Amino acid sequence: MIKAIFTRQNDGSLSSVTLTGHAGSGKYGFDIVCASVSTLAINFVNSLEVLTDTQADIDMNDVEGGYMKISIPRDNQEKVQLLFESFLLGMTNLSNDSSKFVTTKVI
Numbered sequence: 001m002i003k004a005i006f007t008r009q010n011d012g013s014l015s016s017v018t019l020t021g022h023a024g025s026g027k028y029g030f031d032i033v034c035a036s037v038s039t040l041a042i043n044f045v046n047s048l049e050v051l052t053d054t055q056a057d058i059d060m061n062d063v064e065g066g067y068m069k070i071s072i073p074r075d076n077q078e079k080v081q082l083l084f085e086s087f088l089l090g091m092t093n094l095s096n097d098s099s100k101f102v103t104t105k106v107i
Contacts, residue, residue: 001021001022001023001024001100001101001102001103002019002020002021002022002023002033002034002037002101002102002103003018003019003020003021003102003103003104003105004017004018004019004037004091004095004102004103004104004105005017005018005020005104005105005106005107006084006088006091006104006105006106006107007106007107008106008107013081013084014072014081014084014085014088014106015071015072015074016069016070016071016072017041017069017070017084017087017088017091018067018068018069019037019041019067019068019069020066020067021066022034022065022066023037023098023101023102024101025098025100025101033094033098033101033102036094036098037091037094037102040087040090040091040094041068041070041087043087044070044083044084044086044087045058045070047083048072048080048083051079051083052077052079052080052083054072054073054075054077054080055073056070056071056072057070057071057072057073058070058071059071072084088104088106091104092104
């Protein structure tokens with residue numbers, strides 16, 4: 001199962017997300033849930049860089065996969081927060097549709 005944990009600060013802004021685990025909804029290379037999570041995460045990072053000039057701090061396990069942490073600087077531009085909320089919305093919807101394979105929570 002993939003677990004997405006979003007961190008929200010006291011001021012309401014999102015500051016990081018940690019993705020862990022494997023969906024296991026299909027064979028390697030054919031796991032549509034894994035592909036969906038990967039697409040949402042990479043699109044979020046690319047959107048930050050292209051649309052807001054924000055460089056996210058990314059930590060990931062390139063060898064085994066199953067781990068990615070995305071943190072953003074505390075400047076919290078409105079555009080950055082909008083993109084982060086959009087990523088949270090996408091992950092929440094995916095969790096609702098595929099609750100056997102993905103969970104999303106905000107701490």
